[in-house]
Amino acid sequence: MPKLCARRNTVMEQTKTILNPLIEKIRAMLEPLGFEVYPFKIGWYNEHVDEKYKLSVPDDTLGVLAISIPGMWEKAFIPFVKQQDWDNWNKEKDPLHECMIHHFDQVKQSFPEHDIEVMHQFEMLNGQPKILVQTAAHMAGAAYCYQRRDVTDQPWPADENIYGVSFHPVYGGWVSFDGVFIFKDVVCPDLPQRAPKDVFPDRKERVELLKKLRDFPVPRKYAEEHEEYLSSDLHQKIAIARRIKS
Template sequence: MEQTKTILNPLIEKVRAILEPFGFKVYPFKVGRYNELIEEKYRLSVPDDTLGVLVLSIPDMWENAFIPFVKQQDWDNWNEEKNPLHECMIHHLDQVKQSFPEHDVEVMHQFEMPNGQAKILVQTAAHVAGAVYYYQRRDVTEQPWRVDEEMYGVSFHPVYGRWISLDGVFIFKDVLCPDLPQRAPKDVLPDRNERVELLEKIRNFRVPRKNADEHEEYLFSDLHRKIDIARRIKSS
C-alpha cells in the first residue's frame, strides 16, 4: 500500500478538480475514525488508516451537474424505476472512480440500502471528515424532551447550513493515510437553545445560497413527479 506523503495531496486535489466544478465538495478522513463512532454492523472492513473521501453537494450542483445531466438524457426511453438525481450522482462519482485505474476505489452512495441497511452512514462520515457538524440529542444539555422521544440528528455546514446533500463516500482501499490529521467540524451552534431549536425545527439560517425552488420541489416529490420535473427541465 502507498503512503500518505507520496500520493495523498495530489490524489485529493485530483478528486476536487473532477467534482468541484459541478457543485461538489470533498473532505478526506481515516476510516478508523468513522468505525469508532458507529455500530459494528455498519463498520467498514478495511484497515483503520484507509483513506475515505466524503462527497457533499452545495446548491450549485442543481445548475452545474443535474440540469446538464437531465438535458443529455433520452426521456422517451427512460427507465421509470430510476431516480434521475440518483443517476446523476452515479454518473459523476463514477467519473472519479474511472480516473483512478491504478487504485482500488469503492464508491458508496448515500441512497444505497442493500438488504434494507445503509451502506454508509454519511452524516457520521461527514462529521468525522470535518465537513459538517452532526448535531444529535446527546449534544444538548438539560434536554427538554422525554426519554422515550425520538430525535433525529441534523448535519449543519458552517457556510451552507442545512442546504447541502451528503452524497456518498469513496474508499481508497489500497491507500493508507496514517498521518492524515483529524479535522474537527466547526461548531457553529455552541448555544444550547440554538441546538434545541435546530433539532426540533431544522431551523433556517442565513446562508450564501439556498436550493432553487425547483430543486426543493424535486426533493419532496415522489419518483413519478421527479421524472416529470426532469422531463420539464429537458424541454425548457
C-alpha cells in the same frame, strides 16, 4: 500490499506531498460541478457507528467524502438531464441518483491504478444504509452532526426520540452528503483530522435546531425546482427532468 501514504515516523509534509495530488484531482473534477470534497480515515468513521455499519477495511484506509452544495443543481444535474434520452428512460431510476452515479463513476475511472469502492448515500444493503453519511461528514470535518447528547439540561422526555441534524458551516442544511470513495489500496496513518465547525455552541440554539424551530440564515438555499424535485415521487421526478430537458 497497500500503498503507504506516509509511514508513521515520517513528517506531516510527506503525507501532504503524496495525498494532495490525489485529493486535488478529485476536487478538480467535482468542485466545478457544485461538490465539496473531504478526505478522512475509515477508522474515524468506524469508531462512531454500530457494528452493522462498520466498513471492513483497515482503520488507516483513505476515504473521500463528496457532498453537494446548492450550485450542484445547475452545474451538474441540469446538464446531465439535458443529455438524456427521456423517451427511453428507465422509469424505475431516479434521475438525480443516476446523475450522482455518472459523476462518481467518472472520478473512479480516472484512477485506474487504484482499488476504489464507491458508496452512495441512497444505496442500501439488507434494508440498511451501506454507509451513514452524516457520521462520515462529521468525522471528515464537513458538517457538524448535532445530536441529543450535545444538549445539556435536555428539555425532552427521556423516551422521546430526537433525530440528529447535520449543519454545514456555510449552507446549513442545504447540502447533500452524497457518498464516499474508499481507496482500498491507500492507507494514510498520518492524515490530520479536521474537526467540523461547531456553528451552535449555544445550548438554546442547539435545542432550536434539533426541534426544527428556526430557519437559520444561509447565503444560498436550494432552487425552487430543486426543492420541488426532492419532495416529489419518482414519477414526478422524471416529469420534472423531462420538463428541464424541454
